[in-house]
Amino acid sequence: MDEVTRAKLKAIKSRKLSPVENVQQAQERIAKLNKKINAFIELNPDALAQAEALERKIKRGGKTGKLAGLTIGIKSNINVKGLRVTCASRTLEDYVSTHDAEVIKRIRAADGIIVGMNNMDEFACGSSGETSAFGQTDNPAAPGHIPGGSSSGPAAAIASGMCDLCLGSDTGGSIRNPASHCGVIGVKPTYGLVPRQGLIDLAMSLDQIGPFSPDVYGAALLLEGIAGRNPNECVTLDVEKISYIDKLDAGIKGMRIGTSPKFRELTDPKVMSVIDGAIGKLRDLGAEVVEVELPHLEKGLPAYYLIMSVEFFSATRKFDGRKYGKRIEDVCGDEVLRRILRGRYISRKEYRGKYYQRALQVRTLIREELMAALDKVDVIVGPTVPKLPHKMGEKISVSAMYVYDYLTIPTNLAGICGGVIKAGEVGGIPVGLQVQGKALDEGEVLRTLRAFEAIL
Amino acid sequence: MRMLIGFEVHQQMATERKLYCDCPTNYQDVPPNTNVCPICTGMPGSKPMPPNEQAVNAAIEIALMLGCEIIVDKSIYIQRKHYDYPDLPSGYQRTSLPIGLNGELQGVRIREVHIEEDPGQYDPTAGTVDFNRSGVPLVEIVTEPDMHSPEEARKFLRQLVRVLEYSGRVRPEAGGAMRTDTNISLEGGGRVEVKNINSVKGAYRAIKFELMRQKAKLDRGESVTRETRAFLESQKITVPMRVKELEEDYRYIPDPDIFPLVIDSARVESISAEMFEAPHLRERRLVEQYGIDPAAASVMVSERELADFFEAVAKEIDPKLAATWFRTKLKKVLNYMKLSAADVNFTPNQIVSLLRMVDKGEITPEQGELILRELFKHPSDPRKLSRKLGLKRLKPAELRAAIAKVIRANPRAVKDYRAGKEEALNFLAGKVMGLTRGRADPREIVKLLSAKIMGRK
Numbered sequence: 001m002d003e004v005t006r007a008k009l010k011a012i013k014s015r016k017l018s019p020v021e022n023v024q025q026a027q028e029r030i031a032k033l034n035k036k037i038n039a040f041i042e043l044n045p046d047a048l049a050q051a052e053a054l055e056r057k058i059k060r061g062g063k064t065g066k067l068a069g070l071t072i073g074i075k076s077n078i079n080v081k082g083l084r085v086t087c088a089s090r091t092l093e094d095y096v097s098t099h100d101a102e103v104i105k106r107i108r109a110a111d112g113i114i115v116g117m118n119n120m121d122e123f124a125c126g127s128s129g130e131t132s133a134f135g136q137t138d139n140p141a142a143p144g145h146i147p148g149g150s151s152s153g154p155a156a157a158i159a160s161g162m163c164d165l166c167l168g169s170d171t172g173g174s175i176r177n178p179a180s181h182c183g184v185i186g187v188k189p190t191y192g193l194v195p196r197q198g199l200i201d202l203a204m205s206l207d208q209i210g211p212f213s214p215d216v217y218g219a220a221l222l223l224e225g226i227a228g229r230n231p232n233e234c235v236t237l238d239v240e241k242i243s244y245i246d247k248l249d250a251g252i253k254g255m256r257i258g259t260s261p262k263f264r265e266l267t268d269p270k271v272m273s274v275i276d277g278a279i280g281k282l283r284d285l286g287a288e289v290v291e292v293e294l295p296h297l298e299k300g301l302p303a304y305y306l307i308m309s310v311e312f313f314s315a316t317r318k319f320d321g322r323k324y325g326k327r328i329e330d331v332c333g334d335e336v337l338r339r340i341l342r343g344r345y346i347s348r349k350e351y352r353g354k355y356y357q358r359a360l361q362v363r364t365l366i367r368e369e370l371m372a373a374l375d376k377v378d379v380i381v382g383p384t385v386p387k388l389p390h391k392m393g394e395k396i397s398v399s400a401m402y403v404y405d406y407l408t409i410p411t412n413l414a415g416i417c418g419g420v421i422k423a424g425e426v427g428g429i430p431v432g433l434q435v436q437g438k439a440l441d442e443g444e445v446l447r448t449l450r451a452f453e454a455i456l
Numbered sequence: 457m458r459m460l461i462g463f464e465v466h467q468q469m470a471t472e473r474k475l476y477c478d479c480p481t482n483y484q485d486v487p488p489n490t491n492v493c494p495i496c497t498g499m500p501g502s503k504p505m506p507p508n509e510q511a512v513n514a515a516i517e518i519a520l521m522l523g524c525e526i527i528v529d530k531s532i533y534i535q536r537k538h539y540d541y542p543d544l545p546s547g548y549q550r551t552s553l554p555i556g557l558n559g560e561l562q563g564v565r566i567r568e569v570h571i572e573e574d575p576g577q578y579d580p581t582a583g584t585v586d587f588n589r590s591g592v593p594l595v596e597i598v599t600e601p602d603m604h605s606p607e608e609a610r611k612f613l614r615q616l617v618r619v620l621e622y623s624g625r626v627r628p629e630a631g632g633a634m635r636t637d638t639n640i641s642l643e644g645g646g647r648v649e650v651k652n653i654n655s656v657k658g659a660y661r662a663i664k665f666e667l668m669r670q671k672a673k674l675d676r677g678e679s680v681t682r683e684t685r686a687f688l689e690s691q692k693i694t695v696p697m698r699v700k701e702l703e704e705d706y707r708y709i710p711d712p713d714i715f716p717l718v719i720d721s722a723r724v725e726s727i728s729a730e731m732f733e734a735p736h737l738r739e740r741r742l743v744e745q746y747g748i749d750p751a752a753a754s755v756m757v758s759e760r761e762l763a764d765f766f767e768a769v770a771k772e773i774d775p776k777l778a779a780t781w782f783r784t785k786l787k788k789v790l791n792y793m794k795l796s797a798a799d800v801n802f803t804p805n806q807i808v809s810l811l812r813m814v815d816k817g818e819i820t821p822e823q824g825e826l827i828l829r830e831l832f833k834h835p836s837d838p839r840k841l842s843r844k845l846g847l848k849r850l851k852p853a854e855l856r857a858a859i860a861k862v863i864r865a866n867p868r869a870v871k872d873y874r875a876g877k878e879e880a881l882n883f884l885a886g887k888v889m890g891l892t893r894g895r896a897d898p899r900e901i902v903k904l905l906s907a908k909i910m911g912r913k
Contacts, residue, residue, distance in 0.1 A: 079501045092500065099494045101501060196713075200501040204712035233503045234714045311712055314536055317547020318498045347707040356709070 003453075005070070005218030008164055012069040019051040019058070019069035019113065026071040026115050026163045033140075039157040041076060041134045042084050042117035050113050057111075065110030067225055071163040072107060075151050076117045077124055078167055078209065079198040080104050083114075087200050088132035089122045090331035091319050101198020102233070103167060103209055103226040110225045115163050118153025124174055124202040125312070125335045126150050127404040128390070133333065136392060141183040142429040145389045148178030148404070150202075154212045155182040165222045166212040171202045172304050173385075173408025175210045176420040180384035180432025183422040185219045185449065186212050188408075190439045191415035192237040194223075195230035201315035203308040204235075206412040216421070216450040220244035223442060237440070244446050252451040253286030255444075258377035260294040266406050267386040274431040275383045278423035278452065282381065285451050292373035292380060296365055300410040301402060303362035306346060307413075310356050313343025338398070367414040374416070374438045379448050383407055384420050384434040388427075411436050419445045421452055457642050457671060461609045461663060462601035464637040466594050467620055468574060468627040469514045474591035475573045476504035476550070476714075481627075483588035496591035498545030503713050507534070511571060511593035512555070512717060514625035516727050518595050519556025519569040521619050521734040526556050526724045531716035537706040542585050543578040550711055551596075555719070562615050562736065565600040572596055595626070601639060606663040609638075613656045615736065622735045622760045640666045645673070645680030650694050652686045662687040665694055738763060746775035755783050762786075762797035768804035773811050781811060785825050793832060802835035810838040820897040823847045850896045855888075858896075859904055862887045870909055881906060 011017040027047070034040050044050075054069060074080055077087045079097040081104075086092045100108070107114065121131040129137040129152025139147040140160035147156045151168030155178030158166055168175040170188035179186025187210045194209045201207060211222035224244055230236045259279060264272055283289050316336075321327030329337060346355040373380060386406050390396055411418040416439050423433035433452065437445040474481055477495035494502040516526055532555060536548040551572040559566030576590040597616070603609040617634070620626045636659050641647040648666060653659045670680045685694040710716070733741070735757040742753040742763070756763045762782065769778045786807075790797065810831070814824045819842060830841045850858070862884055863870055873880035881902065888901045 077501070079499075085500065087500075095500065097501075098499060099502075197503045198501045232505050234506045235503075235712070310709060314538060314548060314707075314709060317538055317540070318500070318545060320540060320547055322542055323545070324500075344707075347709060349705045349707070 003215045003217050005164060005213055005215050005221065008070065009068075009221075015058070017069075019054045020048065022069050022164075023047050023051040023071055023113055023115065029160070030116070030162045033160050033162060037138045037140055037156050037160055037162075038119055038135050039137055039153040039160065039162055040073065040116045041086065041088065041119045041132075041153070044080070044083060044114050044116050046082075047071075047113055047115050054111055054113070065112070065225075066221060067107060067110040067112030067165075070112050070165055071115045072112045072222075073116055073118045073154055073157045073163045073166040074104070074114055075120050075154050075166070075168045077120060077169055077200040077202075078103065079200070080114055080117065083117055085117065085200065086134070087123045088120045088134050089328075089333075089336065090133045091123075091326050091328045092324055093133070093326075095324050099198065102195035102230050104198065106226050107167075112165070112222075112225070118151070118157055118166060118168075120153055121150035121174075122333050122336050123200070123312070123316070124150040124169060124171060125339055127173065127177055127401055128152070129156075129178065130392070131333050131335050138392065139182055139389065142181070142389065144392055145429060146181065146392055148181035148385070148389060150174040151178050151186075151212070155179055155184055155186065158182070158184040158212045158214055161214070164213075165218050167209055167222070167226070168212055169199060169202070169207055169209050170408075170412065171206045171208075171308065172412050173405045174202075175212065176384050176408050176411075176418055176432065176434060177404060179212060179420040180422075180434070181389045181430060183425075183430030183432070184212055184214055185216055185419070185421055185453075186210065187219050187223060187419040187442065187445070188411060188417060189223060189227060189442055190237065190417045191412070192235055193227050193239060193417075193440065193442070195226070195233060195236060197230055197233045201311070203311035204315065205311060206304075206308065208412070216446055216453050217245070217248065219419070219449075220248055220446045223446075227442075239440065242442075244443050247443055247447055248450045249454070250447055251285065252282065252448055255287045255379070255448070256377040257282055257287045257289045257448070258292035258373055258380040259289060259382055260292050260297070260373070260380070262294045262297045263382040263407065266298060267383045268388065270426045271383050271385070271387060271431050274424040274426060275433060278433045279381060281455060282448070282452065285455065287448075290377060292376060294369055294373060294410075296362075296369055297410055298406060299362050300366045300413050301406055303359040303366070304405070304409045304413060305342070305402065306355050306359035307363065309339045309343035310347045311343070312339050313347060316340055363413045366410050370410060370414040370416060370436075371438075374436075378437070378444050379441070380436045381448070382434055384432040388429050388431075407434065415439060417442050417445055419449050421449045422456075423452075457644075457674070459604050459643075459667060460601035460639075460641050461603040461605075462639040463597070463599045463609070463613065463659075464639075465597045465599075465613075465616060466572065466635040467597075468634075469511050469571075469593045469595055469625055470627045471508055471510045471514065471593055473508055473510070475508050475511050475571070475593040476591055478505070479591065481592050483586075483592065486588060488584070488586035488588060491588040492590070496545070497587050498547075504550070504711075507571075507714065507717065508593060512719075513723075513727055514593075514623070515555050515569060515571045515595045516719065516724060517625055517731045518597070518620065518623055519559065520724070520728055520731060521623055522556070522559035522561050522566045522569065522597065524556030524559035524566060524569055526719060527554060528719055528721050528724060531718060533710040533716045534714045535708045536711050537708055539704055539706060541575070541578070543575040543590070545576065545587060545590055549573060549575060550714070552717065555717075561619065562612055564602040564612050567598045567600050569595060569597050601641070606660050606667060609663050610656060610660040613659055617656060618735050618758065622732055622757075624732065624760065638662060640670070642667070642670045642674060642680065645670050646682035648680065648682070649684045650687050651684060651697070652689075654689065658687060658689055661692045662694055665692060669694070732760060735760070735763075742766075746770050746779070748775055748779040752779040752783050755787065759797040761800070765797060765800065765804055765807070769807050769811070772804070772808040773815070777811060777815060778807075781807075785821075785828055789825070789828055789832060793829075795832070800832070802831045806831060806835065806838055813838060813842070819847055820895075822894065822898065846893070847895060850892055855892065855896050855901070855904065858888055858891045859901070859908055862891060863905075863908060873909055881909075884909075
C-alpha cells in the first residue's frame with residue numbers, strides 16, 4: 001500500500017506542494033464529496049489563513065513542526081476554539097468552543113492545519129454513524145453501507161481522501177470499528193497516554209483520543225504529536241517524548257503473536273476467513289503465532305454497557321438546558337436517551353453493588369485475563385468487528401447493534417492499546433485486522449501494522 | 457426530654473487557587489464571572505487538574521487540630537455527588553471520602569473531616585449565577601450528635617470556629633464562608649436536619665426554634681417525622697423544604713477523572729511539625745506554664761495572634777501582670793478601636809517596657825492605658841509617648857501640695873465629707889485629678905485626701 005502521508009510530507013518539505021495548495025485541495029475535495037458522504041459537519045474558516053501563515057514561516061526559513069502543512073479533521077467531540085463542537089447533537093448545536101483541547105494545542109504547535117469538524121454518532125453513542133443529528137455518514141469504501149462508529153466522520157474523511165489525517169475517540173471501539181469498515185488505519189492508544197483535557201465525555205474511565213490515517217506512518221506521526229503527559233489533568237501517564245517512527249520498519253521477524261479461539265466463536269465465518277489469511281501473512285513475515293486463552297472475553301460487553309451508561313449519565317448532567325440552550329433529554333436521539341436512562345437507573349442508591357460495582361469487577365477480570373495473555377505474547381491479533389456493516393437505512397435491533405463492539409470493548413476495559421489495518425474484503429466490503437498490545441506498547445502495535453501494510 | 461444535636465460544618469479554606477483549577481479564590485473582590493475558566497465552569501470537555509495540594513494539606517491540618525486520625529496510605533476517592541441546581545456547573549459536586557476520622561473537640565466526637573468544592577452563587581431574583589466561587593475548596597467537619605442543648609451546641613460551634621480560625625487555614629468568617637447543617641432530635645421523635653444556617657448565632661436560634669417546635673409536637677402527642685427543613689434567618693424560624701429536594705438520590709460514583717488521594721505518613725508528620733497548637737490545648741498549657749487563671753487563658757487563646765503576643769511578653773515580665781493587662785486594657789482598646797490582635801503593629805518589647813513603667817510606679821495604670829492607645833496609632837517607645845503626652849507621674853510632694861490646695865478651696869465639700877457624705881470625697885478627688893491633669897493615681901488621691909481631711913496620717 002502507498003505510504004501517502006510520508007509522500008505528502010516529503011512533497012511539502014521539498015516545496016513541491018505548499019501548505020496553501022494542500023489546504024485548497026482538501027477543501028475542494030470536501031466541497032465535492034461531502035454532500036454525499038457527510039464526513040464533515042463544520043469547516044474551519046481560518047484554515048487557509050493558517051496555511052498562509054505557515055507558508056510565510058517556511059519561506060522565512062523558520063523551523064516547522066512534524067505535522068507541518070498536513071490537513072487534519074477533528075471528531076466533533078474534541079474542543080477546537082471558535083468552532084462549533086456539537087457532538088453531532090441538537091443539545092450542543094449552538095455551542096461554539098471557548099478553548100482548545102490539549103491535543104489541539106499540540107497539533108497547532110506541530111503546525112498541523114485543522115480543516116474542520118467531523119461527523120459522528122451523537123455523543124459517540126453508536127456503532128454505525130447513523131445517530132448523528134446532522135445526518136448519517138456514508139461509507140466511501142463500501143457505498144450504501146454504514147461506515148461504522150462512533151468516529152464515522154473521521155474514518156469516512158480518510159477513506160475518501162478529504163484530508164490527510166483525523167482525530168477520533170475510542171471508548172468501546174469507536175476508532176477501530178469505523179477504521180475496519182472503511183479500510184483505513186485507526187489506533188486506540190493506551191488509556192492515559194493521550195490527554196483528554198477538552199474531549200467531551202462519553203465514559204471518562206474508557207475514553208481515549210487516537211489517530212486515523214490512510215497509512216501506518218501517518219497514524220504513528222500524529223500519535224507522536226499528541227501523546228505524552230499533560231500536567232493539567234489528573235489521569236495522565238508519566239510518559240514524556242516518544243518516537244514510533246524510528247522503529248516502524250523494523251519488521252516482525254521473531255515476534256510472538258497471539259490469537260484466541262474465542263475470536264472464531266464470536267465472528268462471522270466470512271470475516272474470520274479474511275482474518276485467517278492475514279494471520280497467515282504475519283506468519284510468513286517471520287512471526288511466531290500462538291494461541292492464548294481469553295475465556296471471559298464476551299462478558300466485557302454487558303459490563304461495558306453498565307459502566308459506560310453510569311459514567312455517561314454523570315457526564316451529561318451539565319447539559320441541563322441552562323448553559324447550552326437545550327436540555328439533553330429534551331432533544332437527544334433514542335440511543336443517547338437510552339444510555340442516560342439506563343445510567344440513571346442503575347446508579348440508584350438501592351442498586352449500589354448490584355450493577356455498577358459488579359461491572360467493575362468484571363472489568364478487573366477482563367483486564368487480568370488480557371494482561372496474562374499479553375505476558376505470553378507481544379501482541380494479540382484478530383478480527384476488529386465480528387460482522388460486516390449493515391446497509392444504510394436497514395433497521396437492526398439494539399442488541400444487534402451492540403454486538404458490533406464485542407471484540408473492541410475488552411481493549412478499553414483493560415486500558416491497553418489497539419490498532420486496525422485493512423486485512424482484505426468480503427464482497428467489496430473492507431475487513432479490519434485488529435492488533436492489541438500491552439499498555440504503552442503502541443510501538444509494537446504500529447510495527448506489526450506496518451509490516452503487514454508493507455506487503456499489501 | 458433528652459435532645460441530640462450534631463453538625464455538618466462547611467468552611468472555605470484559605471488557598472490562593474481553586475481546588476481543581478488555577479483560578480484565584482478572591483471571589484468577593486472581583487466582578488462576577490471573572491475568576492473563571494473552562495474547568496470551574498464545567499465547560500464541555502474540561503477535566504479537573506490534580507487537586508490543589510495546599511487545600512489537601514490544610515484539610516489534613518484541620519483534621520489533626522481536631523484530633524482526628526488521618527487516613528494514611530489508602531486510596532481516598534473523590535466522589536461525584538449529583539444534583540440539579542443552577543449554581544452547580546457540571547450537575548455534580550466533587551466531595552472526597554474522609555481524610556480524617558474519629559476526632560474530638562470539647563467532648564464532642566468528630567466523625568470525619570473531608571474536602572469538597574464550593575458551587576457558584578445563584579441569585580434566584582435576578583436569575584443569574586456567578587461562578588467566581590465555583591471550585592473554592594471547602595473543608596467539611598461532621599460531628600456525632602453529642603450536644604444536648606442549644607447553649608452547648610453554641611459553645612461547641614464557637615470553639616470550633618476558634619480552632620478553624622486558629623489554624624490560619626480557613627477564610628475569615630465573612631460572606632457565608634461558614635455554612636452549617638444541623639441535625640436535631642428529641643427523645644421519641646425523628647431526626648430533623650436544618651439547612652441554610654450561616655453563623656453560630658443562626659445555629660443557636662434554629663436549634664432553639666426546633667426544640668420548641670418539636671417539644672410542642674411531642675407534648676401534643678403528635679410525632680416528629682424525619683425531615684429536612686430550611687432556616688429562615690430573617691424570621692428566625694425553620695420551614696420544611698420541598699419534597700423534591702428531600703427525595704434526592706445523589707448517585708455517588710468515584711470521579712473517573714481524578715486519581716484517588718493517597719496521603720503518606722511523612723506528609724502528615726511534616727504538617728504536624730509545622731502546624732499551630734490547637735487553642736484548646738494551648739489554653740491548658742498557658743495555665744500550667746504561666747500560672748495564669750483559666751479565664752485569662754481562655755481570653756488569651758481567643759485569637760492566635762493575641763496568644764502569641766502574650767507569650768512573647770510573658771517571657772520578659774510577670775505573666776500574671778501581663779495576663780491582667782491583656783485581659784482588661786489591651787482587649788478593651790482592641791474592642792474600642794474595633795481591631796483584632798492580628799492588626800497590632802507594635803512590638804512585644806514595647807508592651808514589656810510599658811508594663812515595666814507601670815510596675816515600677818512611674819506611671820499610673822490609667823496613664824498606661826492612654827499610652828497603649830497611642831501605641832496602636834503610633835507604634836514607638838512608650839517612654840517617648842509618655843513624654844509626648846506629658847504623662848509623667850507626679851512627685852509625692854506635688855501631689856500633697858495639690859491636695860492641700862483643693863481642701864483649702866472647697867471648705868464646704870470638706871465639711872460634707874466630715875459629716876459622712878461619701879460623694880463629697882469623689883467630688884474633691886475629681887478636683888485634684890483636674891488640677892494634676894490625670895498624672896496621679898486616682899486610688900492614691902482618694903486615699904491621701906481622706907487621710908488628710910480626717911486628720912489621719
